[in-house]
Amino acid sequence: MIETEILVIGGGVAGLLAATKATDEKLEVTVIDKGSGASYQSSGVIDVMGCPLGEATLKPIEGIAQVIECSPSHPYSVISSERNVTNVIKDAIRYLTSMASNRGVEFKGEIERNVVLLNTIGSFKLTCFYQSTMDRGVLHKLEGASLLVTGFKGLVGFNARFCSSSFKHFASKFNIELRKTSSTELSLPSLREFNLTIIELARMMDEDDFRKDLAKKLETEIAVNDVSHVALPTLGLKKPYENMRIFEEETGTSVFELVSPPPSVPAQRLMEALEEEAIERGVRIFRGYKAVGFEGEGRSIKSVTLASGEKRFPAKAKAYILATGKFIGGGIVEERDKVKETVFNLPLYDEKGEPLKRQNISRLLAKSPFPREGHPLMGCGVKVNAQMKPVVNDEVAYDNLFAAGSIISGYNYVREKSGMGVAAVTGYIAGMNAATHVEGG
Amino acid sequence: MVVMEDYDVIVIGGGSTGTSVARDCAMRGFRTILFERGDLASGATGACAGMISGGTKYVLQEPEFSEMCTREVVTLSRIAGHIVFRTPIITAILTEEEIKLRASFVEKYGALTEKRQASPILILSPQEARSLEPKLSNNIILAAYFDEMFIDPFRLTVLTALSAKQHGAEIRTYTEVVDVLHRDGEVYGVRVKDRLTGRDEEIRGRIVVNAAGAWVPEISRIVGIKQTLRLNKGAHVVFDRRITRFGIICRALDGRTVYLFPHETGSILGTTAIDIFTSPDEAEATYDEIEYLISSMEMAVPSVRDARIVRVMCGVRPLIAQWWVPEGDVTRNFRVIDHEERDGVRGLVSVEGGKLVVCRAMAEKITDLVCEKLGREAECRTHLEPLPGADGKVNVEEIASRYHFSPHTAGRLISRQGTLSSIVLSEASNERSLLSSVCLCEAVTEAELRHVIRNEWGVTLDALRRRTRMGMGPCQGFSCGFKAMAILAEERGMGVEEAFRELERFLAERWRGHIVVLRGSQLSEYEMTQAAYACVGSIDMKVGEEE
Numbered sequence: 001m002i003e004t005e006i007l008v009i010g011g012g013v014a015g016l017l018a019a020t021k022a023t024d025e026k027l028e029v030t031v032i033d034k035g036s037g038a039s040y041q042s043s044g045v046i047d048v049m050g051c052p053l054g055e056a057t058l059k060p061i062e063g064i065a066q067v068i069e070c071s072p073s074h075p076y077s078v079i080s081s082e083r084n085v086t087n088v089i090k091d092a093i094r095y096l097t098s099m100a101s102n103r104g105v106e107f108k109g110e111i112e113r114n115v116v117l118l119n120t121i122g123s124f125k126l127t128c129f130y131q132s133t134m135d136r137g138v139l140h141k142l143e144g145a146s147l148l149v150t151g152f153k154g155l156v157g158f159n160a161r162f163c164s165s166s167f168k169h170f171a172s173k174f175n176i177e178l179r180k181t182s183s184t185e186l187s188l189p190s191l192r193e194f195n196l197t198i199i200e201l202a203r204m205m206d207e208d209d210f211r212k213d214l215a216k217k218l219e220t221e222i223a224v225n226d227v228s229h230v231a232l233p234t235l236g237l238k239k240p241y242e243n244m245r246i247f248e249e250e251t252g253t254s255v256f257e258l259v260s261p262p263p264s265v266p267a268q269r270l271m272e273a274l275e276e277e278a279i280e281r282g283v284r285i286f287r288g289y290k291a292v293g294f295e296g297e298g299r300s301i302k303s304v305t306l307a308s309g310e311k312r313f314p315a316k317a318k319a320y321i322l323a324t325g326k327f328i329g330g331g332i333v334e335e336r337d338k339v340k341e342t343v344f345n346l347p348l349y350d351e352k353g354e355p356l357k358r359q360n361i362s363r364l365l366a367k368s369p370f371p372r373e374g375h376p377l378m379g380c381g382v383k384v385n386a387q388m389k390p391v392v393n394d395e396v397a398y399d400n401l402f403a404a405g406s407i408i409s410g411y412n413y414v415r416e417k418s419g420m421g422v423a424a425v426t427g428y429i430a431g432m433n434a435a436t437h438v439e440g441g
Numbered sequence: 442m443v444v445m446e447d448y449d450v451i452v453i454g455g456g457s458t459g460t461s462v463a464r465d466c467a468m469r470g471f472r473t474i475l476f477e478r479g480d481l482a483s484g485a486t487g488a489c490a491g492m493i494s495g496g497t498k499y500v501l502q503e504p505e506f507s508e509m510c511t512r513e514v515v516t517l518s519r520i521a522g523h524i525v526f527r528t529p530i531i532t533a534i535l536t537e538e539e540i541k542l543r544a545s546f547v548e549k550y551g552a553l554t555e556k557r558q559a560s561p562i563l564i565l566s567p568q569e570a571r572s573l574e575p576k577l578s579n580n581i582i583l584a585a586y587f588d589e590m591f592i593d594p595f596r597l598t599v600l601t602a603l604s605a606k607q608h609g610a611e612i613r614t615y616t617e618v619v620d621v622l623h624r625d626g627e628v629y630g631v632r633v634k635d636r637l638t639g640r641d642e643e644i645r646g647r648i649v650v651n652a653a654g655a656w657v658p659e660i661s662r663i664v665g666i667k668q669t670l671r672l673n674k675g676a677h678v679v680f681d682r683r684i685t686r687f688g689i690i691c692r693a694l695d696g697r698t699v700y701l702f703p704h705e706t707g708s709i710l711g712t713t714a715i716d717i718f719t720s721p722d723e724a725e726a727t728y729d730e731i732e733y734l735i736s737s738m739e740m741a742v743p744s745v746r747d748a749r750i751v752r753v754m755c756g757v758r759p760l761i762a763q764w765w766v767p768e769g770d771v772t773r774n775f776r777v778i779d780h781e782e783r784d785g786v787r788g789l790v791s792v793e794g795g796k797l798v799v800c801r802a803m804a805e806k807i808t809d810l811v812c813e814k815l816g817r818e819a820e821c822r823t824h825l826e827p828l829p830g831a832d833g834k835v836n837v838e839e840i841a842s843r844y845h846f847s848p849h850t851a852g853r854l855i856s857r858q859g860t861l862s863s864i865v866l867s868e869a870s871n872e873r874s875l876l877s878s879v880c881l882c883e884a885v886t887e888a889e890l891r892h893v894i895r896n897e898w899g900v901t902l903d904a905l906r907r908r909t910r911m912g913m914g915p916c917q918g919f920s921c922g923f924k925a926m927a928i929l930a931e932e933r934g935m936g937v938e939e940a941f942r943e944l945e946r947f948l949a950e951r952w953r954g955h956i957v958v959l960r961g962s963q964l965s966e967y968e969m970t971q972a973a974y975a976c977v978g979s980i981d982m983k984v985g986e987e988e
Contacts, residue, residue, distance in 0.1 A: 038968070038972075041969060041972060042972070042976075043976065043977050047976070051982065056982055056984070119977055119978065121923045121977065121978045122923070122927060122937070122940075123941065123978050123979055123980070124979055124984070125976070125977055125978075125979055126979065126982070153873075153874045154873065154874040154877060155877075156877045156878065156879065156924065157920075157923075157924050159924070159927035159928070159931070161927075161931060162926075162927035162930055162931060162940070163927075165937055166937040166940075169936075169937040169938070170937070170984065173984040174984060185874075193873035193874060193876070194846070194873050194874050194875070194876040194877040195876070195877050195878055196877075259977060260977070261923075261972075261973035261974075261977045261978065262969065262972075262973060264977075326968055327964040327965040327967065327968040328965045328968045328969060328972075330965075332964075333961075333964075334960050334961055334964055335961070360728050361959060361960055361964075362728065362956050362957050362959065365956050365959060367956070368949055368952065369948050369949055369951070369952035369955075369970075369974075370945070370948070370971075370974060370975050370980050370981035371981065372981055372982075372983075375971070378968075378971065413976070414971045414972060414975045414976055414981075415975070415981070417976060419972075419976065
């Protein structure tokens with residue numbers, strides 16, 4: 001049995017932000033998390049609005065304005081009915097980045113513009129706020145650079161040779177000319193000869209001996225090449241800035257870290273920072289518990305049923321924040337042609353705000369895997385009002401229930417490149433409002 | 442337009458039959474060329490379950506054909522040993538009336554077990570069956586145990602093509618026959634289009650063998666021949682793991698038979714049989730077909746309902762055109778057609794019907810006819826000579842310890858490459874990073890990918906998948922797609938845009954088999970793939986116009 005003032009279900013970015021924000025009001029907040037969720041599978045940068053309505057933009061604020069005009073169900077639009085959405089996004093992201101910064105993970109970027117980053121696949125990513133390990137590699141800063149793409153023998157999933165030609169190609173698509181790109185594959189005796197993962201490599205980089213060896217290797221490489229910038233698949237898990245500084249001093253070049261698909265070191269770094277900071281500020285985090293049901297009375301949630309293995313027990317709170325995510329997080333599941341919200345059995349809505357009918361799920365999928373207009377399935381979730389309270393038929397479902405992150409419908413983060421931005425702002429507002437509810441109640 | 446030199450035999454179709462014909466013709470000394478419009482085994486061959494049986498279904502109706510099947514099981518086990526595996530099977534009986542139905546089968550099929558080099562059929566009580574296979578339902582009233590041989594249909598086709606090449610045949614994949622050259626009632630060649638380069642060519646040959654499977658009538662139509670097949674669509678559902686230890690066979694809801702076979706690293710549930718009357722290009726599995734299969738099998742294995750589906754595959758059987766009987770009663774035997782005799786068109790031979798297990802025997806019959814037509818006497822030797830990699834046994838432990846890598850990865854490699862495994866790994870002695878697993882689901886090393894790109898017509902990611910099983914596991918290309926793309930681009934000198942287009946094509950192909958069955962826990966894999974390729978990889982964004 002858990003008793004707390006606010007119970008947050010889900011320990012991703014949205015849940016941790018909501019929990020920490022509520023703790024600021026001196027409330028007792030408990031996060032339950034069934035494991036590491038979708039935020040661990042992110043890229044560790046903060047997208048705010050990259051592709052409103054399927055068209056890429058370098059100006060997120062304009063993108064948000066377009067969304068507010070055309071998509072009334074979008075969380076940004078819903079928020080805008082009560083607040084200046086740009087300001088509250090700024091506040092939420094400032095809050096998120098300061099949490100990270102307190103644990104040594106620094107962000108750069110500004111809401112006025114998107115930047116283009118290069119990734120370990122060999123393509124690019126549009127985003128708004130990025131970890132400062134990536135700063136020297138922001139594409140518009142690379143004009144005229146001679147870039148050395150540095151791989152590691154045995155590292156799976158990063159082909160430096162391919163990336164060196166593809167980076168030149170994609171840079172030119174954005175009208176940035178890289179003077180020269182070259183590649184190398186370092187081989188260090190302490191590394192596994194094959195099946196080396198990026199996480200292992202990052203951990204190695206946290207070791208003093210290894211990074212000294214690596215710095216030397218890099219220096220030798222740079223001595224024979226005319227290089228101004230060095231791209232690495234990772235700069236280490238815990239000491240990336242130190243590594244960056246050491247490598248830069250040793251080589252006299254600018255060094256940066258690439259964005260990567262999961263498993264992403266920057267994402268792990270960010271999530272560990274947020275968890276540590278949340279705990280530091282008084283949030284309790286329980287891992288390995290899954291919310292499987294609830295007790296309600298009228299318009300009030302009385303308790304949530306937690307499961308750990310075969311055990312079931314209730315968790316009681318004055319307010320609840322649902323931040324369970326979509327499919328990776330387990331907030332939504334599909335059973336026999338029905339997509340369901342897993343904790344409160346809330347009805348689901350589509351991206352346009354219409355109730356989701358029971359149907360064969362393939363009807364919510366586009367014919368091609370990565371359509372610019374996105375899959376309707378990714379826009380499904382619970383519907384919320386401007387306070388982040390789930391609504392059913394435009395009525396608040398429960399007075400003490402709030403939602404945050406990708407469990408919310410009305411937006412498609414895959415298409416829009418808006419995932420962590422929406423998670424941050426909805427988490428921030430849900431945390432504030434849950435606290436207000438408890439204090440007022 | 443380039444006009445190519447003459448050939449004795451032009452084979453159309455790179456499935457198990459076409460490649461077998463090319464191999465047999467080449468082995469008998471004919472100058473042979475084969476054209477496949479897609480990849481090898483990209484039609485019905487690649488969509489089958491790989492069972493090479495003595496004709497479980499046909500033993501009662503077509504005993505002679507069943508005998509042939511039985512012989513071929515033994516032949517394939519001999520010439521392709523490393524890609525053949527034995528699967529123990531339990532037939533679960535759910536109703537009284539089935540007992541009668543199955544009794545004569547047990548008797549007749551049981552008589553063939555020795556010839557098939559299989560274990561004898563055993564009758565099991567429900568308790569016995571469940572103690573062997575705990576996933577079986579409490580509702581079964583009786584069970585029968587037997588075993589069957591299976592083959593990797595992709596490897597069979599590729600190895601057959603490799604053998605053909607070793608005997609001098611040319612194999613051209615992604616090359617579509619767009620015209621059949623003919624005048625005065627005589628076929629003298631084909632015009633082909635290379636689908637990767639767009640280049641056109643004319644090739645002359647003395648005999649054209651139409652082994653295009655479901656597309657046989659489309660080729661015949663070009664020379665004005667009307668040829669009808671009973672095109673019949675079959676779908677398989679593929680699961681992420683081995684749901685059962687034994688293969689399970691049971692009666693479907695409509696009285697047909699369905700099966701759930703452990704297969705490689707997963708399970709295959711099949712199959713449906715629906716006559717189609719549109720182009721085989723259009724054939725796709727439907728939601729109802731999948732529900733039919735699951736609803737049928739869950740009577741015998743209830744947990745199949747909640748098992749994680751990774752994809753569905755669909756193929757079209759080119760059955761002989763027998764009508765007014767259910768699909769199950771249509772002969773599985775084949776027919777070699779001499780179009781000179783039937784339609785007065787010289788230089789054209791085609792084949793109808795047949796099944797995977799008899800592909801070599803079909804080729805033998807066809808090549809006998811080719812010999813007759815071209816006036817050459819040459820003995821068939823395809824049943825004697827092993828396919829590449831099947832000329833001996835390879836010790837997994839020995840390979841694993843020689844290269845210091847995991848026995849699992851070594852074992853998976855050997856199951857595909859047999860005695861060629863040490864050639865695949867030859868560069869890995871010096872370049873250890875080649876032992877990295879590019880595909881984790883199926884344990885495919887970089888060394889293996891590079892080998893098939895260089896030696897097995899591995900020109901697309903799809904082709905790499907068929908040769909190595911890369912991307913066939915639960916993640917369906919999420920974690921291996923981009924890695925393999927970079928390797929393929931490097932090996933084939935592809936440009937960046939071409940490489941990413943290739944990646945998109947590969948993921949789109951995976952998606953087609955995904956979309957109807959995407960459900961349950963596979964949805965989290967879907968979200969991962971979406972996030973990785975669209976949010977990080979920006980594969981859905983076109984650039985150039987942004988700035």
